[in-house]
Amino acid sequence: MMSKSSLLKVILLGDGGVGKSSLMNRYVTNKFDSHLFHTIGVEFLNKELEVDGRQVTLQIWDTAGQERFRSLRTPFYRGSDCCLLTFSVDDGQSFHNLANWKKEFTYYADVKDPDSFPFVVLGNKLDVPERQVSGEDARQWCRENGGHPYFETSAKDATNVASAFEEAVRRLIVSDDKDDQLDLNNTVDMHRKRDSESTCC
Ligand SMILES: Nc1nc2c(ncn2[C@@H]2O[C@H](COP(=O)(O)OP(=O)(O)OP(=O)(O)O)[C@@H](O)[C@H]2O)c(=O)[nH]1
Numbered sequence: 001m002m003s004k005s006s007l008l009k010v011i012l013l014g015d016g017g018v019g020k021s022s023l024m025n026r027y028v029t030n031k032f033d034s035h036l037f038h039t040i041g042v043e044f045l046n047k048e049l050e051v052d053g054r055q056v057t058l059q060i061w062d063t064a065g066q067e068r069f070r071s072l073r074t075p076f077y078r079g080s081d082c083c084l085l086t087f088s089v090d091d092g093q094s095f096h097n098l099a100n101w102k103k104e105f106t107y108y109a110d111v112k113d114p115d116s117f118p119f120v121v122l123g124n125k126l127d128v129p130e131r132q133v134s135g136e137d138a139r140q141w142c143r144e145n146g147g148h149p150y151f152e153t154s155a156k157d158a159t160n161v162a163s164a165f166e167e168a169v170r171r172l173i174v175s176d177d178k179d180d181q182l183d184l185n186n187t188v189d190m191h192r193k194r195d196s197e198s199t200c201c
């Protein structure tokens, strides 16, 4: 049950250089640095926000995408409420690697039901004219791999960055309310069982 002001852990995964750190920095500090160093391990920033009337503290975990840092980042996957699978639209290989990132996350985060886990897919660097990945190909991948929401973003000019993070939170609120509804229904069922017991004696 999400308390009034809930802490939600969102993790950014994807190839080195696709723009994960830039997306986090743009969203939290509204800054963009065109000479960012590669992330080593993980870093996180918090952001308070209100989505559909709910106060949320978003804890955004930014991970190192380079293969050599795999052992440094994987211990931090557990406990994530949402995973932002990130590629850049000017890097076809980073798009083809999305499946590997999803598999790596599912394994190390010990996700019980990957089909219902909230993944959101981000195609970053929308501002770069030389696209290697079309929006249609990306949307098709999302449809065929779990119906994940897809956003095309630019950390450089801030296009769609806030809406991508807010959609991730919205998904969590919706799924949490569904869980609550399920809990509520179970409580009501329990009540009905007691009635039937009382009639049998
Ligand atoms: N044109 C453009 N450049 C971007 C964008 N986002 C990031 N970059 C640049 O791409 C390079 C890599 O960005 P990072 O944010 O460091 O990428 P990363 O995914 O964190 O990389 P790792 O830390 O190695 O995993 C940097 O030079 C950024 O300035 C974008 O939306 N548009």
Ligand SMILES: [Mg+2]
Pocket (backbone or CB within 6 Å): 020, 021, 022, 037, 038, 039, 062, 063, 064, 065
């Ligand atoms: Mg980084």
